[in-house]
Amino acid sequence: MTILLILVITVIVLIACGYGVYKYKNRRPKPDYFKYYKTKDKVPRGKIGVFATSIIMTEDHSHEMFHNVTYKVFNQVVPWPFRNLALRDMGIALLDPAHTHARKEFIPNHLEDAFGNDKDRDGFPWMEKYKEGKLTWVPPSKMLYLDHGYFLYKERKSGEPTLVGKMANYSRLYFYGCGIVQRKSPHWKGSFEIINGAFDHLKQKYPDVEFRAASSLFLHDMRVKLRELLDAGCDTIVIAAPMAIFSHFEEFNSSFRHSFEYIEEWEKEHPGKKIKVILAPQMGDFQPLRQSFLEMLKDRLDTLPKGSDVLVAVTVHGMPWDHFKWEAWLQLAAAYRDRLFEDCKELLKNYKFERTKVVICQDEFSDPIWDPKQKYLSTNRAYWSAINDGYDYAIGLPIEFFAENSDTLMHHAMKCYENFDQYDIEEPVDYSDWSVPYTREFIQGETHVIYNGVPVGKYQKYVIEAYYQAVDSVLSKGK
Structure with missing residues (x-):
């Protein structure tokens, strides 16, 4: 009896210790820069430098970019110790260029690694x-909806997590390969048009302010650009992310946190020099950003026949919210998403349509894996509800994107248009003129499902103005 009691106590202690270690390892990063954002004053002092940073994807495929994306996702989303397992170097991930989306094991005809090599x-x-039996088929992840499998060579290490190779290889072959005719992404060009457009306007008003920008997917570039501002004698750094809705995932635990790290690193090298850091407001707090999508929607509605039944889907990227209830995005979204939702309803009143409806939905993580009870409306289910209810048109507004990228063109598309008769994942996107919104239309049953695109070209001026106002709201307080 005594031995049994000791064993029970030992097990309880081990469980308690294990749980304590788990909680400690998965504690949220400190300081909480969302709290800093809400409470820190936004009055610059001395010489000012503005640093623009956000997730900006390159025009051509970049292995470095997807290396950093993989680490970012797993370090922020996957808890310890599971992220350590996920980020293991198990060997070399290989894909067949003709079967990049394969979800079941097959006999390949050609295999390449993440760098395009077809041989070791x-x-x-x-x-x-493969023919010698040295490769293993790895099925799709059970944690990612519509994920793909790959072949794994285990007899030597790749030098980085195997999942980096899997993701980078998929990007090279699909996102920047067979998935788009031009084999290029518009995101870099479009994002910097917004940043530089606002900066040009701000420089006229504030000629003594320094301006720099870098993608948060390239950490060395961020460090270099911030050091340029600091070495130029800036006393205040205004970090301004050209994003509609800030989140812990993209800003407070990523681009903003890295920026603070590099600034603090510089401060340690310069004793006695203390830099004031201000986080500029999100673009979604300013009306011109909503106007960009309203103008696009108006131009679309003007083409529709009177008496039509019209559903408008206000779509966001999405996250598995029930697993991240502390996410800043949940608190910050209303200022933009909910106001735009109401704006869309008001706009529809100006037309002589029969039935109208506006819904809020999300492209990602409202799927059978992360949202089995369908608590959050997926963009796909929003479209299918319009189809099943006999609407003539269902129009999607991707309100968190301002330049097309691999998400909007491909990765989200496979989920948003799942089970559509006319959607073929193997059919490449053809988008050559980046000054015109990319749109696509599917006819499912009697419903025209329309992806209305992002505000580029003549609509981009509203996005530039929103970003300008976000930064100016801080600079105008300078003494």
């Missing part, structure tokens, strides 16, 4: 090693 360092083709 010893000169032996991957296909030869």
